[in-house]
Amino acid sequence: MVNRRFFLCLTSLIATYTFSSKNLANNINKAKGKIIIIGAGIAGLTAGKTLQNQGFEVILLEARNRIGGRLWTSKKWDNASVDMGASWIHGKQGNPITKLANSINAQVFPTKSEKAIIYDLNGKIITEDKEEKLDKLAQKIEQIIIKIQNKYNDDISLQKALEKELNWQQLSNSDKDYFNFLFNYNIELEYAADISQLSAFYFDDGKAFDGDDLLFPKGYTVISDYLAKGLNIRLNHKVVSIESNNQGVNVITNQGNFQGDKVIVTLPLGVLQKNIVKFSPPLPEKKLGAINQLGMGVLNKLYLLFPKPFWQKNYHWIGKISDKKGQWSGWVNLESALKKPILLGFNAGKFGKEIESWSDEKIVADAMKNLRQIYGNSIPQPIDYQLTRWSQDAFSFGSYSYYAINSTPNHRQELAKPINQQVFFAGEATSVDYPATVHGAYLSGLRVSQEIIAHQ
Numbered sequence: 001m002v003n004r005r006f007f008l009c010l011t012s013l014i015a016t017y018t019f020s021s022k023n024l025a026n027n028i029n030k031a032k033g034k035i036i037i038i039g040a041g042i043a044g045l046t047a048g049k050t051l052q053n054q055g056f057e058v059i060l061l062e063a064r065n066r067i068g069g070r071l072w073t074s075k076k077w078d079n080a081s082v083d084m085g086a087s088w089i090h091g092k093q094g095n096p097i098t099k100l101a102n103s104i105n106a107q108v109f110p111t112k113s114e115k116a117i118i119y120d121l122n123g124k125i126i127t128e129d130k131e132e133k134l135d136k137l138a139q140k141i142e143q144i145i146i147k148i149q150n151k152y153n154d155d156i157s158l159q160k161a162l163e164k165e166l167n168w169q170q171l172s173n174s175d176k177d178y179f180n181f182l183f184n185y186n187i188e189l190e191y192a193a194d195i196s197q198l199s200a201f202y203f204d205d206g207k208a209f210d211g212d213d214l215l216f217p218k219g220y221t222v223i224s225d226y227l228a229k230g231l232n233i234r235l236n237h238k239v240v241s242i243e244s245n246n247q248g249v250n251v252i253t254n255q256g257n258f259q260g261d262k263v264i265v266t267l268p269l270g271v272l273q274k275n276i277v278k279f280s281p282p283l284p285e286k287k288l289g290a291i292n293q294l295g296m297g298v299l300n301k302l303y304l305l306f307p308k309p310f311w312q313k314n315y316h317w318i319g320k321i322s323d324k325k326g327q328w329s330g331w332v333n334l335e336s337a338l339k340k341p342i343l344l345g346f347n348a349g350k351f352g353k354e355i356e357s358w359s360d361e362k363i364v365a366d367a368m369k370n371l372r373q374i375y376g377n378s379i380p381q382p383i384d385y386q387l388t389r390w391s392q393d394a395f396s397f398g399s400y401s402y403y404a405i406n407s408t409p410n411h412r413q414e415l416a417k418p419i420n421q422q423v424f425f426a427g428e429a430t431s432v433d434y435p436a437t438v439h440g441a442y443l444s445g446l447r448v449s450q451e452i453i454a455h456q
């Protein structure tokens, strides 16, 4: 948990950084030291900007040919930027990303979860009594989760716990379909894992900001582009190993070695789990334990661009109850935000991963089959599509971290701990308060900067 004193430190860093437009690259104070940052995602960029503003010499090494990491806006379509990674500022009130967006006058668009329209198994809008039923089942799930988290002694999968408490075998097929819809739409799409993979104790641990969620009609990379200004970033520099000794750190990349006083590692959890970046000396057992205990989830996106909209324009979210659990249950109508007839479909967890092995054509055809169940056979074919395969991404191996069974917030704390005040760690998976988010990654960049400033 962030204690009050530490929170104040972060607040002052946010203030320095948001309101100072000066590029202090020219004020580098060699005595402060040279910091090598691995990864130019939001965590690395934030740490880089903060430390450079404080007079440190900073260099960022980024394996991709672009900055942003899991902030990645595609400009493939004319006048319609679509985010292949993060889309939303989750909870605008008090969110540091809202503050950052405001400071650069970034255009934002609020989406509201209550502006949702849900379709039944038969493809018809759910009737009022079915809507009431869905609400009641959702409340029941919430109550059961509170019970599990307060009364159970040992962690088990969320699925096992829910099924036990719901007397799953006794439920009608229709109730099972309704519950499965809620599990996927409310939980699996948010945590990027199946309920069978999530820890019943901790899957929803953390804090949240209030208020609407905000989209960036021009793409989330307005934020990373802003943060990157004035930083020394080496693209296409894939780090293969990190050595540290009394003299400092030596970071070996595919394009040569980089020496510094300290290194900040913002590698995604999925990359750390693959053990493809070597550490010398090796990472401590406890940190390795944390890396392996936490889960790296999968959330994939499919954008479909149509010749014209055929859906109801005044809803932001479209839900579909299905007898196939976890398949195409949630869509976003992007027409109002992007002024183009675009739908965004999601799949998470096991199904999200499974379809990565399908051809693009098969994924689009499956999505269209589901949309036709709602809107009928006469809807047009999409003009074009864009889709993601995050579990196969060589610089992420997944979308974001989740609490797997038997993992705890201590594992995130362990992941965040520096080694010998030389090798520091940041990134969304190190955030206890806001894991799996852009703001969590951003705050981790401020936290790690604070650690370095405190020990200079």
Ligand SMILES: Cc1cc2nc3c(=O)[nH]c(=O)nc-3n(C[C@H](O)[C@H](O)[C@H](O)COP(=O)(O)OP(=O)(O)OC[C@H]3O[C@@H](n4cnc5c(N)ncnc54)[C@H](O)[C@@H]3O)c2cc1C
Residues within 6 Å of the ligand: 038, 039, 040, 041, 042, 043, 044, 061, 062, 063, 064, 067, 068, 069, 070, 071, 084, 085, 086, 087, 088, 089, 090, 237, 238, 239, 240, 266, 267, 268, 271, 277, 299, 300, 301, 388, 390, 394, 395, 396, 398, 399, 400, 426, 427, 428, 429, 435, 436, 437, 438, 439, 441
């Ligand atoms: C599909 C999807 C949807 C999401 N939706 C949202 C959302 O709506 N709202 C939200 O708040 N969050 C969302 N997230 C989560 C959010 O995007 C991440 O939490 C955040 O961007 C992570 O930032 P980071 O700096 O920790 O990691 P990253 O952005 O992954 O940065 C790490 C960097 O390290 C680089 N790297 C990897 N390996 C090497 C190497 N060997 N050498 C050098 N560099 C390397 C990577 O290329 C990357 O640039 C979403 C993520 C995904 C994938």
